[in-house]
Amino acid sequence: MTDPTRIRATAKDGGVNVKVLMAHAMETGQRKDDAGKPIPAHYIQHVGVTWQGKVVLSATWGTAISKNPFLEFNFKGGKKGETIQVTWTDNKGEKRTDEATIN
Amino acid sequence: MDQTRRNVLKAGGGASLFALLAAAGMLQPGTALAADRNQKAFEAKNLKDALDALGAGSPINSNDIVMTAPEIAENGAVVPIGAVSKVPGTESIAILIAKNPTALAASFDIPAGTEPAVSTRVKMAETSEVHVLVKAQGKYYMTKKEIKVTIGGCGG
Structure with a gap:
């Protein structure tokens, strides 16, 4: 359905640096197609990142996030070999969860 | 079709x-x-309405919020924005773009243990002031920066 979310989680200084690249069109609903018909909005509304069952980041988005969204943040704790999960949900109810191992 | x-x-x-x-x-x-989505805030057409919908009212200007963004964005479709809050007890960080069709671009909840710093990429329709709003201990703080856009990011 959609391409996997690319996740890079790197342990450093007692914390974890997380870089996420999601595959999503992020249509604003403002654009028109070649025939002049409006292209319906289709965008990620929520992104949640969990580690050991704990939410480490929760993001709510509007249409202004760029296509194929990028997200970077750091959280404390987390060791090499543990996993984090990234879940996004869009305005059409589509949802995707991907997992990555902390390096 | x-x-x-x-x-x-x-x-x-x-x-x-x-x-x-x-x-x-x-x-x-x-x-x-x-998270509970504050749909009203995301539909707000201008900065003031968005701030009102977020319950932020008139945020305090703060130098404890650092925004990393280009002075000039050649491509409005992809403008990198980084936001770091040094305000103690930061609970959430939001990015607002004053002149976009809807001002509120993103809101990040920062749980304890997560650094109050996020980076993402946003679309900008035209040259605009970009605001970073921080909620900490029930109060709102904000900083702003103008980013010049050469080619807008909402038309194509």
């Missing part, structure tokens, strides 16, 4: 259906982390 369009129309037909889908989503264990 027509079929797709029909489905879209059908889906768009009822906000209630949408609420139902959202509610159904909420019931799944994995989505307990789905």
Whole structure:
């Protein structure tokens, strides 16, 4: 359905640096197609990142996030070999969860 | 093609259906982390309405918020924005773009243990002031920076 979310989680200084690249069109609903018909909005509304069952980041988005969204943040704790999960949900109810191992 | 369009129309037909889908989503264990979406804030057409909808009113100008962004963005479709809050007890960080069709771009909840710093990429329709709003201990703080856009990011 959609391409996997690319996740890079790197342990450093007692914390974890997380870089996420999601595959999503992020249509604003403002654009028109070649025939002049409006292209319906289709965008990620929520992104949640969990580690050991704990939410480490929760993001709510509007249409202004760029296509194929990028997200970077750091959280404390987390060791090499543990996993984090990234879940996004869009305005059409589509949802995707991907997992990555902390390096 | 027509079929797709029909489905879209059908889906768009009822906000209630949408609420139902959202509610159904909420019931799944994995989505307990789905934050309550402040739809009104995301639909606000200008900065003031967005701030009001967020309950931020008139935020305090703060030098403890650092925004990393280019002076000039050649491509409004992809403008990198980084936000770091040094305000103690930061609970959330939001990015607002004053002159976009809807001002509020993103809001990040920062749980304890997560650094109050996020980076992402946003779309900008035209040259605009970009604001970073921080909520900390029930108070709102804000900083702003003008980013010049050479080619807007909402038309194509």
